[in-house]
Amino acid sequence: MTQQRANEIKDNIKHIQDDMAEIAAKYNLPQKTTLMAVTKTFPAEDVAVALESGLTLFGENRIQEAYSKFQNDVFKDKTFDLHIIGHLQRNKAAHAVEVMSMCQSIDKNETLAAINDKAVKLGKQIDYLIEVNTSYEPQKSGVAPDMLDALLDEIGEANYSNCHIRGLMTVGPLTDNAMQIGHAFANLQSMFIRLQDKYDNFDILSMGMSDDYKLAMLEGSTLVRIGSALFGHRDYSKK
Numbered sequence: 001m002t003q004q005r006a007n008e009i010k011d012n013i014k015h016i017q018d019d020m021a022e023i024a025a026k027y028n029l030p031q032k033t034t035l036m037a038v039t040k041t042f043p044a045e046d047v048a049v050a051l052e053s054g055l056t057l058f059g060e061n062r063i064q065e066a067y068s069k070f071q072n073d074v075f076k077d078k079t080f081d082l083h084i085i086g087h088l089q090r091n092k093a094a095h096a097v098e099v100m101s102m103c104q105s106i107d108k109n110e111t112l113a114a115i116n117d118k119a120v121k122l123g124k125q126i127d128y129l130i131e132v133n134t135s136y137e138p139q140k141s142g143v144a145p146d147m148l149d150a151l152l153d154e155i156g157e158a159n160y161s162n163c164h165i166r167g168l169m170t171v172g173p174l175t176d177n178a179m180q181i182g183h184a185f186a187n188l189q190s191m192f193i194r195l196q197d198k199y200d201n202f203d204i205l206s207m208g209m210s211d212d213y214k215l216a217m218l219e220g221s222t223l224v225r226i227g228s229a230l231f232g233h234r235d236y237s238k239k
């Protein structure tokens with residue numbers, strides 16, 4: 001880790017935090033929005049700089065990567081939260097429980113059943129969000145909006161002792177069309193507001209990434225997941 005790299009990450013964090021504060025003030029937004037640093041493909045040393053800068057919420061997509069990265073000594077005795085935000089296969093769910101405090105990408109009851117089994121064994125409580133495919137892109141994970149209630153009913157019947165729903169998550173559509181992106185976020189927000197009557201502690205609306213966090217904040221996002229705008233371009237070949 002060069003000093004230059006550390007400064008670059010610190011500057012990026014400050015820039016995003018300032019921008020988020022400016023957006024919230026300018027549009028008089030009613031909600032508070034938390035900044036998550038998405039650390040996939042970036043080394044533990046980069047995460048340590050973010051931690052040093054005061055960020056305490058991190059997101060990873062893959063369990064194995066999350067597991068090996070956050071075992072690093074730099075995280076010893078540090079307080080932070082790690083959320084899994086990528087598609088979670090059922091056979092990885094048990095392993096995930098060992099590292100995450102929240103899974104943001106639940107779109108199947110079976111995955112949650114596997115998480116709960118392991119959480120019971122470890123005596124751990126796991127929060128989760130339902131991922132909704134608001135853009136209907138077939139390659140994307142997430143439950144289709146018109147299947148959300150059926151999924152919630154199925155989960156409700158299972159009555160999991162150690163898993164607790166906290167809200168909804170989406171990945172915005174892959175387009176430059178701001179109206180289309182805003183529409184997807186507004187759609188998720190309306191589902192979120194509707195479900196708030198039904199659940200206690202249903203308070204997390206996770207939407208917005210490096211390229212669309214402003215649009216997400218305008219539609220009520222309470223948690224933005226930012227990777228490349230903090231750490232730079234991702235090189236997937238390294239992982």
Ligand SMILES: *Cc1c(COP(=O)(O)O)cnc(C)c1O
Pocket residue numbers: 038040061085086171209210211225226227228229
């Ligand atoms: C990678 C990823 C992000 C961060 O994306 P950036 O465009 O780099 O900010 C956010 N959410 C999910 C689900 C991701 O997979």
